[in-house]
Amino acid sequence: MLKRLSKYIKKINIKRKTTIKDIANVLNISPAAVSKALHDDSRISEKTKKAVKQVAKNLNYHPNHLASALRKGKSNLVGIIAPRTNSHFFSSVVQSMEEVLNKKGYNIIMTHSNESYKKECDNIDTLLYTQVDGIIASMANETIDLNYYNKIKTKGIPLILFDRGENDLNVDYIGIDDYKSSGIIVQHLVEQGCKRIAHIGGYKHTRIFNNRIRGYMDALKTYHLPLEPELLLEGSLTIKDGRAKMQQLLELKNRPDAIYVASDYAALGALQVLKENNIRVPQDIALVGFGNEPFTSMVTPSITSINQHSEEIGKLAAQTFLEHMKAPVIKQSLNKKILEAELIVRDSSRIKN
Amino acid sequence: MLKRLSKYIKKINIKRKTTIKDIANVLNISPAAVSKALHDDSRISEKTKKAVKQVAKNLNYHPNHLASALRKGKSNLVGIIAPRTNSHFFSSVVQSMEEVLNKKGYNIIMTHSNESYKKECDNIDTLLYTQVDGIIASMANETIDLNYYNKIKTKGIPLILFDRGENDLNVDYIGIDDYKSSGIIVQHLVEQGCKRIAHIGGYKHTRIFNNRIRGYMDALKTYHLPLEPELLLEGSLTIKDGRAKMQQLLELKNRPDAIYVASDYAALGALQVLKENNIRVPQDIALVGFGNEPFTSMVTPSITSINQHSEEIGKLAAQTFLEHMKAPVIKQSLNKKILEAELIVRDSSRIKN
């Protein structure tokens, strides 16, 4: 009874999708011929190809991606791991990756770690489970243990890192020149007449933040400015952290006259505190952020920041992946592409003479 | 020659992943038994199950998702289409969907239409190609033609809309009560003493914006306020559009004393123009936005806005999808879930008495 019912239900529900077999039946040729015709195989006559394509259209045929992926051992999916999606930088990077990859027939599976190492590991498992052909990732701030990323490499699929990468991991990397960016910022502040430049930075164990710190310190030396420990702070660079670090700096006997913050979010927090304390920006203290998030131009005063060329980073990362797909054999030379960043000067550091 | 080389290369490269067949060989049982053991089939002895799972672990076995999806006709993937990813609302909705769906073994494929109808169609094709089990979508502003969405329905997979949905399309929908939200806003402004309330709204053909407009108009009637055509403007609700519409309102002989903007982004643009014209907010003109984007609390003055319960929307949409998966037979009753929104009062409309 129940069995018969379930069979009946099946019969109702199953609008069988058309397969190459259906097309083959219509034209009285083999499924193999259909498959080849659809892929423009040279061993199929033009006449047959046309007929096949016409019938395919008529029957509303759509290839079953799962079947071909299984057979070919290739899913045409690319996994992406980003720390956050709500940051303009990351969503812009991803958008430009998508454009490049879609053109080449790849689709994207997006995941975000939300800056958590555990979530990052979950994401990697998910992506490997889904049989992606490769992974493009930017690491969470707290990620130090790289075992999980090695898991990707042992699977034999390409891994490309962007922005937040580790040099220990022997993989391709795309990012901007953080060291140099710090130099540009310090130079700009010096030109505005600043003499005591503080830095609210990220944690040293993340390479990009370490590079920004090194760049800051070396630039201070270049301009013979004081490099005082109390002016160099490390933190998580959230808005909240920016507020806390700014409070800390304001409590100093000898206050800085400029602050370079390694993230726009923390810079915003710092700006809030400055305004709450009626400190004029930039006249009393100049402020520079990092990342060129859209809100930097929305707040008052608008915040000077570093443009990270997100579109370019996304494009290059996607292209690097595509190169891997072309040459499946292990390539010796690694791609480490470092772009030059650009300073966008706004009101928060434009000191009128 | 070339052939032998290619075979050689294959031999080098192929680290064959372990399959159930490998496990079967080790234990001298059939692959079918292994499959059942891994799925805790009742017809397999506990002893065998344990052995299978142990060997699976030892051989680092990971099920091939493509194969099982093909066989079962189910990919365990859910497609998501959002107009934008850089808005806090959408990324928050998606994040909460992901949480619910991951728990039930589903993975997400994210796409964004970037408010373009063409891109939206592409996304639908992509998702159908990837054999997703269902689609959860929010429509682009410019989407009017619904043929592409019908394509999803004819495929026989569930479609759930959120936030931006059309009632013509006979599908499940999750959103907030836009009509009522307008009422709450107008009431709040009246309580602050405002007498001429303008509305910078979205295009009427998008249902949610139409509802906000209707709510605005009906609320004005309720409070016996003037409903003047020059105070009701339609637009794309970008920052730029907000600026333009604000300029337009300032040129009126009889200026409004409050502005309700149907999007935080446009509200921000309006705020910029107000500040540029040295108009005090809220004393001269009060301002209310919509969406509770994080920047509303960051700018000066902070902007009063409507919280759309993004987490709840995401959760409900995901749960609705899961219900479809449980009961594959056509359900009669549609789920239309309308949540109540919440007004977050901030400085831009807090008029000191």
Added chain:
DNA sequence: TAGTGATGCTTAATCGTTTAAGCAAAACAT
């Protein structure tokens, strides 16, 4: 006119997993 090559298909195996159907052997009932 036999031999060679190109052309245009077909056959059948394969990717890894699931599942309906079947079949021994053990367990239990009568």
Added chain:
DNA sequence: ATGTTTTGCTTAAACGATTAAGCATCACTA
């Protein structure tokens, strides 16, 4: 002791596409 059920597996056929190998047929060459 015989029949029935349950247990615990195996067999084999799918899912839909791809592809190596094979086989006619025809054209052309020497």
